[in-house]
Each structure stands twice: as structure tokens, then as C-alpha cells.
Amino acid sequence: MATRSISLLVNGRRYEREVEARLTLADLLRHELALTGTHVGCEHGVCGACTVLIDGRTARSCLTFAVQVDGCEVTTVEGLAPAEGELNVLQQAFQDHHGLQCGFCTPGMLMTLTELLRDNPDPTESEVRDVLTGNLCRCTGYAGIVAAALEAARRLRVQQGS
Amino acid sequence: MKPAPFDYHAPRSIEEAAGLLASLDNAKVLAGGQSLVPMMNFRYVIIDHIVDLAKVEGLAGISVTGAILRIGAMTRQRDLEFSPEVAQHCPLLREALSHVGHRQTRNRGTIGGSLAHADPAAEQPTVCAAHDAVIEIASARGTRRVPFAEFAVAFLTTAVEPDEIVTAIEIPLWPAGHGYSFHEFARRRGDFAIVGAAALLDLAPDQTVRRASLTLCGIATGPLRMTEAEQVLTGKRFDRGVAQAAAAAVKAITPVSDIHASAGYRRHLAEVLAFRALRDAAARCSARI
Incomplete structure (x- = not known):
């Protein structure tokens, strides 16, 4: 079995691994790096639970091979909180607005909204709903997630004094 | 692991990539991977060699x-x-x-x-x-x-x-000020279109259609240019009636029928979406002399 050595930054920490070409980034994160916050749902790019940031852009980690992110910077849900036991603004808004029930889709939701709020600090509800079409939630009916996203955007704008 | 085992190649140039494809058996090009990797995960396709184009110089721009x-x-x-x-x-x-x-x-x-x-x-x-x-x-x-x-x-x-x-x-490219519109119907936003329609229009100041392009997707094995509808439009003054006549001309198609939609429903969607695309394309034309 042909393997390749890869080196990547995950949440600011450098990892070097020898991987099989067919290993997905999702499986690398979960099985090799013990970062199990990234969830694996459909494994064909539909559900969005495995969404991570690759070089600052959201991507399906189930549709990306680990060998493709050699030299890249990956951010997972574990990289969001400022410190152990704390929540960032978006995560706190999810808690406040009941943006999760079972929690399975939450990591993907958070990564998708992290990108949105970075690129568009004042999104409309329809812009929030448009990016969330790429993340399925079977519990909440999305209302709490949309409310949390809009509230997080508001809090971040206040925090940044704009 | 989902996909069957394969060897991974990351060429740096077109020449290197082309050389790999010429010499390897059962090799497949990997671009963004958003269609190929699901097929690999399902094992619809089993590939021996993946040639990733991500690091090839000069392919993006x-x-x-x-x-x-x-x-x-x-x-x-x-x-x-x-x-x-x-x-x-x-x-x-x-x-x-x-x-x-x-x-x-x-x-x-x-x-x-x-x-x-x-x-x-x-x-x-x-x-x-x-x-x-x-x-x-x-x-x-x-x-x-x-x-x-x-x-x-x-x-x-x-x-x-x-x-x-x-x-x-x-x-x-079409001339500046041309009209354009893309409409599609899918069960959920971002899903595969059941039917889609793309329209381009170039209108004279008096609304005469200088040139028209109407294309449907989701009907056959690939996109279909609706040349008959384009002929209905060309040379006419664009109005609702002409748009309806052009949209009606697409009903001659023989759409595919599958689990997502019957041929009859696709034919209905084709006419409706063709009309909307033409209407919106015309509304976006800014007439030029």
C-alpha cells in the first residue's frame, strides 16, 4: 500500500503523519489526530457535518483526501474556543438560542457560520439561510441556528465597535 | 475507509500530468473532488491512480x-x-x-x-x-x-x-448590455436541478431581438440548445407573447423520466422556466445603438 508523508497545521499545531492516499481528511482528524469534534454523517458531501476550514475556506473533510491538505492550514471545531472550558461568541450564541439539540450537525454549522461571519459581518437572514443549505440539521428546524447566527453577528459587530 | 486503495500523484506541470496519464493504467484526474470523491466513497468508481491537478502551475485564473x-x-x-x-x-x-x-x-x-x-x-x-x-x-x-x-x-x-x-x-462574450437569466427548479436549494434554463438576449433599442440563446439542462444527457425557440425570437420585437411562443416551442423536447420527475413534469417545467428566463433576460437588457 502506497503511503505518503504529509505535514499540516491543525488549529495552529503542526502534525506530521504517514498516510494512505485514500484516507479522507475527516478520518485523519478523527482517527489519527483524535480530533473527534468533526463529525462524519453521509460521507458523500451532502450533510455538512464534517465541514472544516482549509486555508480559511469551508470544505467537506469527507470529500478531501488527507494527502491533498499537505502543507495546508486546517481549522476544526476544536480550534474555535478561546480556551478550555470557554465558548467563543458564535458558540455562546448557539447555547443562548437553542441552536442545537442532539449536536451532531453543530460542528459543521459552526464552521460554515465562522466563514460567513468573517466574510460578511452583517448578513441578512436570507444570506444566513443560503449558506446553511449546505448543512443539514434534523432536530432544530434551523430557527434557533439562524437566530444564533444573527445574534453572534450582532455581538461581534458590537465587540469590534462597528 | 470508504474508497478502494489508489496511488496518488501530484504533478507540478501540465507536461508531467499528461505524462502520468499517458503511462498509467486506470488513472483519473482529480480537480476539486466534489463529484469524483463521492463516487469513490460509494465505490461507483474504483481507480488505481489519482492525478491531482491542484499543484499544476498555470491551471487557475x-x-x-x-x-x-x-x-x-x-x-x-x-x-x-x-x-x-x-x-x-x-x-x-x-x-x-x-x-x-x-x-x-x-x-x-x-x-x-x-x-x-x-x-x-x-x-x-x-x-x-x-x-x-x-x-x-x-x-x-x-x-x-x-x-x-x-x-x-x-x-x-x-x-x-x-x-x-x-x-x-x-x-x-456577448455585447455589453445584453440580457441574461438562469432559472432552475430543484427540491432543495443547492440540489441537482430537475430542470434549468439559461437565456441570453441582445435587444435593439426598439426591443427587436438581434440574437437569442436558450439552453435547458436536466432534460437529456447534456445541456440542450433550444434552436427552434431561438428562431422564434430572432428578428421579432420582444414582448410577453413572443416569449410565450418561444417557451412553447421547447415542448417538442423528449425529456428523461426518473425517480425525481416524470418526462411530462420536466416538459412542463421546461416551458415555465424557459419563459421566466427569457422574461428576466429581456428586463435586464440595456438597449444599445
Whole structure:
């Protein structure tokens, strides 16, 4: 079995691994790096639970091979909180607005909204709903997630004094 | 692990990539991976060698020369969606991209990958058909240019041979002020279109149709230019009645029937979406002398 050595930054920490070409980034994160916050749902790019940031852009980690992110910077849900036991603004808004029930889709939701709020600090509800079409939630009916996203955007704008 | 084992190659140049494809058995090009990797995860396809184009120099980029928009095959859909050149010169492509998957897949997916995959419902090939794009294809045997009409050959099959690589897409531009519109119907936003319609119109100041292009997707194995409807429009003064007559002309199609929709429903959607696309394209025309 042909393997390749890869080196990547995950949440600011450098990892070097020898991987099989067919290993997905999702499986690398979960099985090799013990970062199990990234969830694996459909494994064909539909559900969005495995969404991570690759070089600052959201991507399906189930549709990306680990060998493709050699030299890249990956951010997972574990990289969001400022410190152990704390929540960032978006995560706190999810808690406040009941943006999760079972929690399975939450990591993907958070990564998708992290990108949105970075690129568009004042999104409309329809812009929030448009990016969330790429993340399925079977519990909440999305209302709490949309409310949390809009509230997080508001809090971040206040925090940044704009 | 989901996919069957394969060897991974990351060439740095077109020559190196073409050399790999010419010498390896059962090799497949990986672009953005948003269609190929699901098929690998399902083991619909089992590949021995993946040739990843991500590190090949010079395959991504957007440029306008004269009346041609040239897009490198590895240009990510997200970069096209936010490109000022695309918005200014080829707004139909920009509008169509908003229907392509989701932001998370457009971040990785490429225009060349979508063309080479050739899903019957895909929006980017539909824009290529509407604009009479030319596809540039390279191999160790040289480079050739294929008009889009000869590119889509059959279901998920293109003119690209196993040792060839799509390297660029050249889109002949319509004059400034032309009208454009892309409409599609899908069960959920971002899903595959059941039917889509792309319209381009060039209207004279008195609303006479100088040139019309109408293309449907989701009907057959590839995008379909509705030449009969285009003939109905050309030379006429555009109004609601002419748009309805052109849309009615698309009912002659014989759509596919599958689990998602019957042929009859697709035919109905085709007429409705063709009308809406023509109506909106006309409304966006800013007349020029």
C-alpha cells in the first residue's frame, strides 16, 4: 500500500503523519489526530457535518483526501474556543438560542457560520439561510441556528465597535 | 475507509500530468473532488491512480482578452462567483454559480471538474452551451480545442480521452448590455436541478431581438440548445407573447423520466422556466445603438 508523508497545521499545531492516499481528511482528524469534534454523517458531501476550514475556506473533510491538505492550514471545531472550558461568541450564541439539540450537525454549522461571519459581518437572514443549505440539521428546524447566527453577528459587530 | 486503495500523484506541470496519464493504467484526474470523491466513497468508481491537478502551475485564473473570457480549468467555483471580470462580462455564469451546490462545495469545486464530469443537470456546462464556449484539452499528444457542442458526448461522458486533461474554457462574450437569466427548479436549494434554463438576449433599442440563446439542462444527457425557440425570437420585437411562443416551442423536447420527475413534469417545467428566463433576460437588457 502506497503511503505518503504529509505535514499540516491543525488549529495552529503542526502534525506530521504517514498516510494512505485514500484516507479522507475527516478520518485523519478523527482517527489519527483524535480530533473527534468533526463529525462524519453521509460521507458523500451532502450533510455538512464534517465541514472544516482549509486555508480559511469551508470544505467537506469527507470529500478531501488527507494527502491533498499537505502543507495546508486546517481549522476544526476544536480550534474555535478561546480556551478550555470557554465558548467563543458564535458558540455562546448557539447555547443562548437553542441552536442545537442532539449536536451532531453543530460542528459543521459552526464552521460554515465562522466563514460567513468573517466574510460578511452583517448578513441578512436570507444570506444566513443560503449558506446553511449546505448543512443539514434534523432536530432544530434551523430557527434557533439562524437566530444564533444573527445574534453572534450582532455581538461581534458590537465587540469590534462597528 | 470508504474508497478502494489508489496511488496518488501530484504533478507540478501540465507536461508531467499528461505524462502520468499517458503511462498509467486506470488513472483519473482529480480537480476539486466534489463529484469524483463521492463516487469513490460509494465505490461507483474504483481507480488505481489519482492525478491531482491542484499543484499544476498555470491551471487557475480568469482573464478577458478582446471578446473572450478565458478561465483556467482549476479555477474554483467560489473564485468565479466573486470575480469582478465574470460579473462584468459573463453575468450568466455568475448567476448560474449561485445554484451550484453550496458555498462549502464551491470553495473546492472547479469549473473544469464540472465540465469533465458532465452531470446532465449541471449549471456550468449549461452556461458553456449557452455561450458556445470552446474547451481546451491537453495531453502528451498536444493541445486541441473542442467546441462545446462536440464536447458533451453522452451520459457523464465527454470528448475528453482517458489520457487528456481539460485545461481551459474560452467563453465568447456577448455585447455589453445584453440580457441574461438562469432559472432552475430543484427540491432543495443547492440540489441537482430537475430542470434549468439559461437565456441570453441582445435587444435593439426598439426591443427587436438581434440574437437569442436558450439552453435547458436536466432534460437529456447534456445541456440542450433550444434552436427552434431561438428562431422564434430572432428578428421579432420582444414582448410577453413572443416569449410565450418561444417557451412553447421547447415542448417538442423528449425529456428523461426518473425517480425525481416524470418526462411530462420536466416538459412542463421546461416551458415555465424557459419563459421566466427569457422574461428576466429581456428586463435586464440595456438597449444599445
